[in-house]
Amino acid sequence: MYKIGEIAKQAGVTTRTLRYYEQLGLVSPDEITPNGYRYYNDRALDITKRIKNLQHVGLSLDEIKDVIGLYFQQKKELEAKEKTVGYLQLHLEQINSKISLLEKAREEIQEQISLTQELMSKLKSKKNG
Amino acid sequence: MYKIGEIAKQAGVTTRTLRYYEQLGLVSPDEITPNGYRYYNDRALDITKRIKNLQHVGLSLDEIKDVIGLYFQQKKELEAKEKTVGYLQLHLEQINSKISLLEKAREEIQEQISLTQELMSKLKSKKNG
DNA sequence: ACTAACCTTTACGTTAACGAGAAGGTTAAG
DNA sequence: CTTAACCTTCTCGTTAACGTAAAGGTTAGT
Numbered sequence: 081m082y083k084i085g086e087i088a089k090q091a092g093v094t095t096r097t098l099r100y101y102e103q104l105g106l107v108s109p110d111e112i113t114p115n116g117y118r119y120y121n122d123r124a125l126d127i128t129k130r131i132k133n134l135q136h137v138g139l140s141l142d143e144i145k146d147v148i149g150l151y152f153q154q155k156k157e158l159e160a161k162e163k164t165v166g167y168l169q170l171h172l173e174q175i176n177s178k179i180s181l182l183e184k185a186r187e188e189i190q191e192q193i194s195l196t197q198e199l200m201s202k203l204k205s206k207k208n209g
Numbered sequence: 210m211y212k213i214g215e216i217a218k219q220a221g222v223t224t225r226t227l228r229y230y231e232q233l234g235l236v237s238p239d240e241i242t243p244n245g246y247r248y249y250n251d252r253a254l255d256i257t258k259r260i261k262n263l264q265h266v267g268l269s270l271d272e273i274k275d276v277i278g279l280y281f282q283q284k285k286e287l288e289a290k291e292k293t294v295g296y297l298q299l300h301l302e303q304i305n306s307k308i309s310l311l312e313k314a315r316e317e318i319q320e321q322i323s324l325t326q327e328l329m330s331k332l333k334s335k336k337n338g
Numbered sequence: 339a340c341t342a343a344c345c346t347t348t349a350c351g352t353t354a355a356c357g358a359g360a361a362g363g364t365t366a367a368g
Numbered sequence: 369c370t371t372a373a374c375c376t377t378c379t380c381g382t383t384a385a386c387g388t389a390a391a392g393g394t395t396a397g398t
Contacts (some may be wrong), residue, residue, distance in 0.1 A: 100258050116394095
């Protein structure tokens with residue numbers, strides 16, 4: 081069991097952020113002692129890191145809230161599972177489209193790099209020859 | 210030459226957004242007539258679309274401002290080119306790290322999907338005898 | 339038992355990226 | 369030459385995702 085500061089440090093966020101996430105229903109402490117202290121387990125740390133990653137690639141906390149549970153959830157009812165798979169597939173498509181955009185950007189950047197380098201070598205050979 | 214509304218429509222943004230981008234130095238009209246009307250060319254449309262894409266994968270307008278010019282820039286001086294290549298490579302690394310995150314997320318999602326589907330088929334076979 | 343380093347809630351502040359009107363000028367088709 | 373559909377600047381409002389005290393309680397090491 082870790083106190084909030086420990087989790088914050090490990091995950092690279094502030095304690096304020098963790099309380100904010102809790103308020104949004106994203107990550108909750110495993111236990112809250114009578115004095116109000118929050119105690120977290122490793123899973124909370126894992127979730128927090130995932131949130132950060134998804135946020136970093138352009139998802140809002142609101143979107144993340146819709147999917148973060150799907151990474152772990154283990155409900156027992158068949159019906160629930162069918163829904164879960166549906167949501168996961170939607171999420172997967174979203175991820176894939178982002179990957180496509182980034183790969184396209186990557187190609188363009190690489191092309192621009194080699195194009196520029198080519199021009200540079202021409203300039204240099206002119207200078208030297 | 211297109212008026213602002215036309216560009217906005219094509220790029221899927223509002224006119225307000227285009228003026229805001231102009232204010233940040235991201236996209237500028239090709240010409241502004243004496244009455245203040247903005248007229249854009251195809252390149253502005255292209256840039257605007259790129260901005261949207263980069264934004265969609267998690268870059269802020271501030272970060273985009275630093276790199277958007279690199280996708281097009283054709284300055285003549287050798288020194289300028291060397292700098293440009295440097296910036297492009299940094300940008301490329303940034304893009305690559307985002308791709309890695311997304312690919313990792315993708316794997317996890319796929320794993321969770323097949324895991325869930327496996328459990329589902331077990332549930333069904335139980336149900337059916 | 340002291341004290342530094344934690345933790346709590348409450349609440350106001352901030353930045354980014356626009357949205358939404360007001361008040362008025364311009365253009366293009368009929 | 370009218371009028372709908374554009375365009376302009378200006379300004380105030382909004383949402384997300386926290387930051388930053390303030391005022392005080394808790395814990396852990398010495």
